[in-house]
Each structure stands twice: as C-alpha cells, then as structure tokens.
Amino acid sequence: MEVTAGWYMLLAAGLFAIGAVGLLVRRNALIMFMSIELMLNSVNLTFVAAGRELGLLEGQLAVLFVMVVAAAEVTVGLAIIVAVFRYRSSADVDDLAELKG
Amino acid sequence: MNAELVVFIIFAVAALAGAFVLVMARNPVYSAMGLLMTMFSMAVFYILNEAPFIAAVQVLIYAGAVMTLFLFVIMFIGVDRSFDPKETIPFQRPIAIVLGVGLFILLALAAQGVWVTGQSLFAGEALGTIENVSDELFGNWLLPFEATVLLLTIAAVGTVALARFEISEPRPVIEVVTPDDEDDVSPEPDAASPEPDAAPAASSDEAPSAGEEG
Numbered sequence: 001m002e003v004t005a006g007w008y009m010l011l012a013a014g015l016f017a018i019g020a021v022g023l024l025v026r027r028n029a030l031i032m033f034m035s036i037e038l039m040l041n042s043v044n045l046t047f048v049a050a051g052r053e054l055g056l057l058e059g060q061l062a063v064l065f066v067m068v069v070a071a072a073e074v075t076v077g078l079a080i081i082v083a084v085f086r087y088r089s090s091a092d093v094d095d096l097a098e099l100k101g
Numbered sequence: 102m103n104a105e106l107v108v109f110i111i112f113a114v115a116a117l118a119g120a121f122v123l124v125m126a127r128n129p130v131y132s133a134m135g136l137l138m139t140m141f142s143m144a145v146f147y148i149l150n151e152a153p154f155i156a157a158v159q160v161l162i163y164a165g166a167v168m169t170l171f172l173f174v175i176m177f178i179g180v181d182r183s184f185d186p187k188e189t190i191p192f193q194r195p196i197a198i199v200l201g202v203g204l205f206i207l208l209a210l211a212a213q214g215v216w217v218t219g220q221s222l223f224a225g226e227a228l229g230t231i232e233n234v235s236d237e238l239f240g241n242w243l244l245p246f247e248a249t250v251l252l253l254t255i256a257a258v259g260t261v262a263l264a265r266f267e268i269s270e271p272r273p274v275i276e277v278v279t280p281d282d283e284d285d286v287s288p289e290p291d292a293a294s295p296e297p298d299a300a301p302a303a304s305s306d307e308a309p310s311a312g313e314e315g
Contacts, residue, residue, distance in 0.1 A: 003105045008146065009212030011113050013205055015120050015139070021201035022124035025194055030129050030175055034136050037167065038120055041143050044159075052150040052228060057237045060152050060229045064238070067162055068249040072256035074167050078174045079263040085178050 008049035015042035029081050029091045033074075040070050105149055116142035129175045133168060140164045152229035 015038060022035035044063045051059020081091060088095055115138055122135025140163045147156035238246055 001106055002103070003109045003149075006212055007109065008150070010209055011116065011146075013208030013212055014117060016208060017201045017205035018117070018120040018124055020204055021197050022120075024197035024200065025124065028129060030171065030178070031123070031132050034123055034132055034171060037163075038123060038136060038139060041140060041163070045143060045146055048147050048150045048152050048155060048229075052152070055228065057228060057233055060155050060234060061237060061242055063152075063155050064158065064234075065245060065249065067158060068253065071162060071167065072252050074170060075256050075260045076263070078170060079260040082174060082177065083263050091178050 005049045005053035008045055012042040012045040012049070015039075015045070027093050029084070029093050032093065033077055033081070037070065037074070040066060108145065108149060112142040112145045115139075116146075130172070133171050133175060136171075137164055137168050140168070151227040153227055154229050154231050154234045 019035045019038035019042065022038070023032050026032055026035070044066055047059040047062045047066070049059075051057065084096065085091055119135040119138035119142065123132045123139070126132045126135060140159065144156040144159040144164070147153070147159060
C-alpha cells in the first residue's frame with residue numbers, strides 16, 4: 001500500500017484539530033502557545049506533502065518562511081508572557097480580566 | 102507493505118501521542134516534551150517527503166531553539182501543576198472537544214477532495230536538497246528572504262524592549278475614581294477648599310492619575 005499525500009493531509013488535519021482543542025481547553029498561556037506551534041507544524045507538513053506530490057519546491061520555501069515567522073512570534077510572545085507574569089504573578093489567561101465590563 | 106508505510110505508521114502514532122500529551126499533561130514540562138516528540142516526528146515526515154534540508158532546519162530551529170526557549174520560560178515562570186480546577190465558562194471542555202472533532206472532519210473532507218496527481222519532476226534525487234532550495238531561495242525569492250531579515254530584527258528589538266519594562270511591584274486592580282463620584286462619597290466643606298477641583302484630587306489616594314503634585 002502506497003503512502004499518498006492524502007495520508008499526510010489526514011495526519012496534519014488530526015494534529016491541527018488537537019492543537020485547536022488544546023488552545024480552547026487549556027488556560028495556561030504557555031500551553032496555549034505550544035498548541036499554536038503544533039498547529040503551525042501541521043500546516044508545514046501539508047505544505048511539504050503537497051510540494052512533493054506536485055513536484056514543486058515552493059512548498060518547502062513556504063515552510064521556511066513559516067518557520068521564520070514562527071520564530072519571531074515565539075520570541076515576542078514569550079517576552080509578552082514573561083512581562084505579564086511579572087505583572088500578575090500568574091500565567092493563567094483567565095486572570096487577565098481587567099478589561100471585563 | 103513497503104518501508105515508507107511502516108515508518109509513516111510508527112511516526113504518525115508518535116506524533117499523535119505527542120500532541121495528546123501536549124494537550125492533556127498537567128505539568129507544562131511534560132507538554133513541552135510531547136511537543137518535542139511531535140516535532141521530531143515532523144522531521145521524519147519531511148525526510149519521507151523529499152525535504153532533507155527542511156528536516157534539518159526543523160530539528161535545529163524547532164526542536165532545538167524554540168523548545169529550549171519554551172523550557173526556559175517554563176522553568177522561569179515556575180511549574181504550575183494545577184490543571185484547570187474549574188470551568189469558568191459552562192460546558193467549555195465538551196464544546197471544545199465537539200468543535201475539535203468537527204474541525205477534524207471538515208479538514209479530512211477537504212483532504213479527500215480534488216487532488217492533482219502527477220509524476221514527480223525530481224525522480225532521481227530528493228526535491229529539497231540544499232542546492233535546490235538555495236537556488237530557488239536566492240533566485241526567485243530573494244526579496245521575501247530579505248524581508249524576513251527585517252522581521253527578525255524587529256522581533257529581536259521588540260523582545261528587548263519588552264524585557265526592559267520597569268515594573269516595581271505587582272499593582273492591584275485600580276479602582277477608577279472620578280472626581281464626580283468622589284464628591285458623592287465624601288462631600289467636602291466649601292470653606293476648606295478654595296478651589297473645587299483641587300479638593301477631590303488631593304483626598305483620593307487610590308487614583309494615581311488624578312493627583313496633582315507641585
């Protein structure tokens with residue numbers, strides 16, 4: 001049985017859905033952030049699988065750019081989490097309710 | 102049963118197990134370890150999909166740098182073992198799980214849809230060798246590549262700026278006291294205050310923006 005690109009798409013869909021559930025369920029800001037990273041990784045897998053299926057190199061270049069953007073996002077996001085932690089002494093996103101009316 | 106199928110099944114199970122550990126684990130360090138396992142499995146999938154350079158970059162950047170940064174921040178903040186003691190939104194978890202299953206079904210249906218198949222152009226060697234990727238990246242994609250340099254510089258400067266914010270003490274939730282409310286709560290005698298505006302401002306300690314010094 002041949003492993004086609006659809007199998008990778010199915011696996012990436014499963015990983016993306018798990019990451020979305022983690023983003024919805026967990027309230028620790030770090031774990032929510034790691035769930036976002038998981039979703040980005042699953043999308044990268046679809047890019048690479050589609051690029052192989054079509055014989056194109058652009059899928060892998062898209063993965064490179066996604067990685068660069070994710071690295072920038074991780075540095076800034078973790079700095080924001082650390083700044084919020086110094087301000088609130090908590091990484092729980094439910095504690096950030098100062099704008100609640 | 103070829104070799105790619107065996108490798109795919111093994112590492113698909115590993116990737117899904119790592120993702121479940123990420124979502125389910127009480128300890129954030131275990132979550133980071135689960136995500137690490139998923140990222141290594143991703144590197145294996147990249148090699149299977151003719152992308153050895155991307156696989157190397159995945160191991161170096163994601164499994165190396167990004168996960169180290171995550172673990173550093175987890176250790177810095179402190180391991181919080183409390184796994185969501187109560188649901189603040191009613192039925193949050195069942196709704197989230199139903200939404201996630203629905204999202205998976207939608208994405209799986211989209212993956213089953215119209216799919217262009219064809220012979221791979223690079224039958225002999227792998228598609229994403231360093232030579233091919235660099236030829237494409239520094240040829241057709243040079244301007245976006247330079248833009249990423251700008252993006253990374255901005256991110257580094259922003260991180261340093263965020264780290265240099267001076268916060269002396271964790272402030273409590275600020276009670277906003279407007280001068281009109283202050284007049285209702287504590288009426289000032291008119292003879293004691295020559296200026297009506299200065300009296301509530303001087304008596305309110307908890308409104309820092311309303312104080313007029315000097």
